[in-house]
Amino acid sequence: MEKLLTTISEKAIKNEDFNFTSEQIENNWLGTIPATEKQISNTENRLGIKLPKDYIEFIKITNGFSAPNDIEPSFENISNIDFLKNIEPFTIEAYSYLPELKNAILIAGIEEEQYFLLIPPESENEEWKYWKFANWYPGEHPFGNLNEYFKDVLEFIVKEHES
Template sequence: MNSLLKQISEKAIALGDFEFTQEQTENKWLGTKPASEAEIKLTEKRLGIEFPTDFRQFLSITNGFSAPNDIEPTLESINKIDFLKNIDSYIIEAYSVDGIENIGKQLEQSIIVGGINQEQQFLLIPPNSTNEKWKYWKFANWHPGEEEHKNLESYFKEVLNFMKEQIESE
């Protein structure tokens, strides 16, 4: 995952779609210092969950990651991560209507790990039972519905591939 994040950082800086800090540009790195194991455990205790292994790995690499472009969310530092219902309950209400109430139920359980106060969010949805797996959603009102990813690595691979396509088309 570290390699993917480094490649995303390098491509984002090369594309120059966003203004990055001087430090990010010089280091070619959109991340921050890693979260400590104690910080991760404290957040898990606060939320009453245990993060999936790949998200814990992400946090041990970087405690937050700047948006590489205008269609991806910033992944938040651990102290900002919370249940979506505590951050923006209006989104849940908007998707809790007849016909799409299943999305509202998923949003009600979701943890927002990226995109607080942005046009798109990245959500982790804990499993309801031992047979289920964590869900990884990129969610935006301007995009019709949720965009589900198999895991965090598959999301980052998709971001990297999109950025490679952008570079090739320039």
């Protein structure tokens, strides 16, 4: 995953797709420092849930990741993530036909037009769900995991600059 995040950072900064900070440009990196074990356990205790392994892998690489363009969300520092119902309760009301939102964890897009959500499994036989969700992009857009999502982001960046 680290190589994928590095490639996204390099291509987005090179293509000047967004307003990046001087530090991001200088470091050619949209991430931050890794999360600590203490930050991870504090968040899992606060949420009362064990977060998925690929998300833990991600935040051990970078504890937050800036949006590479204006259609992707910025991934939050683990200390800022919370259940969607605690951050944006009106979204759950507006999309009441999606009951999964009631337990969704908002990991990207706080105060942005698009979110990235982790949907916890409801039983031992289920897997975590990964959704990109935006008002301008109707419905939920599922991914199999975080790696699949970031591959999709990279493909979009490449396609945008090849055409």
